[in-house]
Amino acid sequence: MSILIRKVRLKGEVVDVLIKGSRFDSIGTDVDAMADVVIDGSGKAILPSxxxxxxxxxxxxxxxxxxxxxxxxxxxxxxxxxxxxxxxxxxxxxxxxxxxxxxxxxxxxxxxxxxxxxxxxxxxxxxxxxxxxxxxxxxxxxxxxxxxxxxxxxxxxxxxxxxxxxxxxxxxxxxxxxxxxxxxxxxxxxxxxxxxxxxxxxxxxxxxxxxxxxxxxxxxxxxxxxxxxxxxxxxxxxxxxxxxxxxxxxxxxxxxxxxxxxxxxxxxxxxxxxxxxxxxxxxxxxxxxxxxxxxxxxxxxxxxxxxxxxxxxxxxxxxxxxxxxxxxxxxxxxxxYGLDAGRIATGMLADCILVDLNHLRMVPGHNLVSNLIYGAGSACVDTTICNGRVLMLGGRVEGEEEILEQVRASVARLTGRTAPEADAC
The missing domain is CATH 3.20.20.140 (Metal-dependent hydrolases)
Known part of the structure; x- marks a missing residue:
């Protein structure tokens, strides 16, 4: 499996990021490669997960x-x-x-x-x-x-x-x-x-x-x-x-x-x-x-x-x-925990996130890291990638609804009370 993230911001530069298998393969201003999955990184920044x-x-x-x-x-x-x-x-x-x-x-x-x-x-x-x-x-x-x-x-x-x-x-x-x-x-x-x-x-x-x-x-x-x-x-x-x-x-x-x-x-x-x-x-x-x-x-x-x-x-x-x-x-x-991760660099494990720079909490964008730590909130995370696999894209994760339903069922059995649905709050 390969993933190519095009035109994403990394440390102030706009770059392409190629992931092959579980690791970052190449990072540059013009990565010329084919990939199984191509993600448009425009308006986003790539950071370690x-x-x-x-x-x-x-x-x-x-x-x-x-x-x-x-x-x-x-x-x-x-x-x-x-x-x-x-x-x-x-x-x-x-x-x-x-x-x-x-x-x-x-x-x-x-x-x-x-x-x-x-x-x-x-x-x-x-x-x-x-x-x-x-x-x-x-x-x-x-x-x-x-x-x-x-x-x-x-x-x-x-x-x-x-x-x-x-x-x-x-x-x-x-x-x-x-x-x-x-x-x-x-x-x-x-x-x-x-x-x-x-x-x-x-x-x-x-x-x-x-x-x-x-x-x-x-x-x-x-x-x-x-x-x-x-x-x-x-x-x-x-x-x-x-x-x-x-x-x-x-x-x-x-x-x-x-x-x-x-x-x-x-x-x-x-x-x-x-x-x-x-x-x-x-x-x-x-x-x-x-x-x-x-x-x-x-x-x-x-x-x-x-x-x-x-x-x-x-x-x-x-x-x-x-x-x-x-x-x-x-x-x-x-x-x-002995993981070769935590940095966006060639050869490292390809565990990363794409942050939406157009989210209101990321604007005006004087300092990306300061914005993320002090102002952003998790709603600014658009995409999550782990081990060369896209786990979330555009804020959506496959199977969300079933997980919520099954958790409510478990809690109802454990407590004898029906867990409230979202629209009953």
Whole structure:
């Protein structure tokens, strides 16, 4: 499959972009080539697509279900009881809705931690995206449950070998308060043996830090360090309540962090200090978290909030400028998960978006990146391409209506209430 995008704007120039297979083949002012698909890029700019470095995709099923409460009450009294009723088919449709939302807002990759791994994998395969999917691991200090979780990890790891190369299997211990020390050591060793990435929540709330100090006599990053988990194959979601010593440990060990500002703000979990994290040399990518704590998967919105929050936290308007924020939403997430993507360049994976320069939020167009980060919104994304395949053209994705219908049916079964149609709102 080949795609030729004609007369599209790239870094101030009007160029032709040829995609062959899954990669950018040639970029120039006059690419003379035939292609299976030809797209008129006039009035549009080509940019890297977004990489959502932390989410729980099928939590689209819980959008608006339990809002306006703190994390631990929210989880234990509302989210976990709801999730206990989910089937693999529910997860499949919830993940398809997540993929649809991400494609329509210019995201082609997401890192996921959730139940029913195979349901999410099936949705990703069908929707044409990329994903790093983890087998969510909880044992709550229960040895029997820990053994069942270990077996599930091994079984899913084996099953993942039949997936396309767009799906990467990773390990997903939920958090230090839901996974025992013994299981964390086992996951560390399993990852080392099989060359796997580990992704976990850490230091999301002040309570988590206080509990860790009370139980182990050390802060969460120090606790993971003593367990031997701090390494370049580890990424941490949130990492809000970390001190200078912990940031230095993260940097020394090549650990990267996923910043989820909207979720952090909505749950009042705390304020991530981006300037301090970057000053210590820690790599930072962006993620939306799940739809029950965000409540959307819009990386454009996430990027704007991240930049503004960093500025007001540091009381410095020069912190986290637009281009750096765009990098955090694109190439940093790609790098975190070992993807040769996040830039528009020959030889790179052809994951990209076309932004409508005639959209009212992109006019007058003094600075493309500033417009995108601070003013645009996902409605400006016209076309989304992943792995050399057009996933959205002209704002439309194939099969949208069926996905919405099936999600409403799942929610009606799970809650006993009929989900409202759009025209009933």
């Amino acid at each position: 977004f990489h959502n470095a932390h989410t729980h995709a099928a939590m689209t099923l819980l959008r608006g279900y339990a809002d306006d409460m703190e994390l631990h009450t929210w989880l234990s009294e509302h989210i976990w009881p709801f999730e206990a009723r989910l089937t693999e088919d529910d997860i499949y449709w919830g993940a398809k809705l997540a993929c649809l939302e991400m494609i329509k807002s210019g995201t082609t990759f997401f890192a996921d931690m959730y139940w029913h791994w195979k349901g999410t994998a099936r949705a990703v395969e069908e929707m044409g995206m990329r994903a790093a999917l983890s087998a969510a691991f909880f044992d709550f200090e229960d040895q029997g449950r820990a053994e069942a979780m270990k077996r599930q990890v091994m079984d899913l790891h084996e099953a993942s070998s039949s997936c396309s190369d767009r799906i990467r299997f990773i390990l997903g211990p939920h958090a230090i308060y839901t996974v025992s020390s013994d299981s964390l050591r086992w996951l560390r060793d399993y990852a080392l043996e099989h060359g796997l990435l580990i992704h976990t929540h850490l230091s999301e709330t002040r309570k988590e830090v206080e509990d860790c100090l009370g139980r182990f006599g050390k802060r969460p990053v120090e606790y993971l360090h003593d367990l031997g988990l701090l390494a370049p194959n580890l990424s941490l979601a949130h990492a809000i309540w970390v001190d200078d010593r912990e940031m230095a440990l993260l940097a020394e060990n090549g650990v990267q962090v996923v910043h989820c500002p909207v979720s952090n703000m909505k749950l009042a979990s705390g304020r991530f200090d981006y300037a301090a994290m970057r000053a210590h040399g820690v790599g930072v990518a962006l993620g939306t978290d799940g739809c029950s704590s965000n409540n959307n998967l819009d990386m454009v919105e996430e990027a704007k909030v991240a930049s503004l929050l960093a500025k007001v936290t540091a009381m410095d308007p020069t912190v986290f400028p637009a281009q750096e924020t765009l990098d955090a939403a694109t190439v940093n997430g790609a790098r975190m």
